[in-house]
Amino acid sequence: MKNIKVLGTGCANCRNTVALVETVAREKGVEIVLEKVEDLPSIMGYGVMSTPGVVVDGKVVHAGGVPSRSKVDSWL
């Protein structure tokens, strides 16, 4: 089971990212725990500078904008 966190302060792009990860996970039938991190100090704690960022199993894999579908595919 993968633990995925989406880092973002709640702008449209962050919501789109969450929705995209959910869709891809459902389509592939992969079980994930999806978390939204909206609290600024925690976001900064990951060292992410441009939101939305994505953390998979504790590792920052993406930052700055909605990731492409193929990229999300590769994480799951």
Added chain:
Amino acid sequence: MIAVPVETAERRKLVRWLLGISVATVAWVFAYGQLTNFADAAVELLGVSRQTRFGEALHFFFYDSPKVVLLLTGIVFVMGIVQTFFSPERTRAMLSGKREGVGNVLAASLGIVTPFCSCSAVPLFIGFLSAGVPLGVTFSFLISAPMVNEVALVLLFGMFGWKVAALYLVMGLLVAIVAGLVIGKLKMERYLEDWVQKILGGQAAHPAGEAISWNGRFAAGLAHIREIVGRVWPYILAGIALGAGIHGYVPEDFMASFMGKDVWWAVPAAVVLGVPMYTNAAGIIPIVEALIGKGAALGTVLAFMMSVIALSAPEMIILRKALKPPLIATFAGVVACGILLVGYVFNLLL
């Protein structure tokens, strides 16, 4: 099984992109040449005479909407490609360790081309500081990024010509550079929120940069159009509709009485008026054009526009999470002074 080598597939894709872009460019140029005809035809089709106020307002709307959308689509595509060469992470790396002065100039310039969304202003701000970018240099970037953006420049160019656009570019950069220098000199680091100061001790992680092909860059340009044009079109239409109303119904020279060159208090009033308003360059420029058509002075109106974009109340609220009130007040004060100066200089020069 005959596998197509990856390289050939990529090359084919590239050819398709280039063909598509060529066709789109020709169509774009043709459409741009037909703007007046289109507006004339649209007004005539509705059976309204251009001699009436309503007809004049409609004509303004049907001329400006496609013009702004065309200009915007073109430039946003190009900027989407340009931005693939820059990223906040790269900009930060270029700025870290730079001295004040050189750093401020570089930061303000990079603000034009670095992809930036006001919702990540705070993470960006802290990310810069934690990489050793001086506070004043960080502010130069933060001021320049929203104010001197491609959308503002292109719209100014389209509506007032290259001189006004160039003057706006230079003045916007100057405000960002000087304001950053002043904030740097004031040594206000202690007015960062405590949690920010704590993070500054730690180090930032970077996701590995990915190599990007030209196919990827073109795709990014297209995605940029979807994102920006998709987001700003309601502002643009609202702005143009309001501009059309002003154009059709407000009497000639009406604005001259209180937004003209000779009204000394008009510039500060415009700046103050701009703070609580929140829109972006795309929404405000059609209004600017209409106001100027009614005798408002260019400097006054541009000061208003800069104030709306660079000194918006919502952005202050976001920044408040990381900055203590004295630093926010200084930031607002310094930028406001800069904009005032720009307003007066424009009024004097033009």
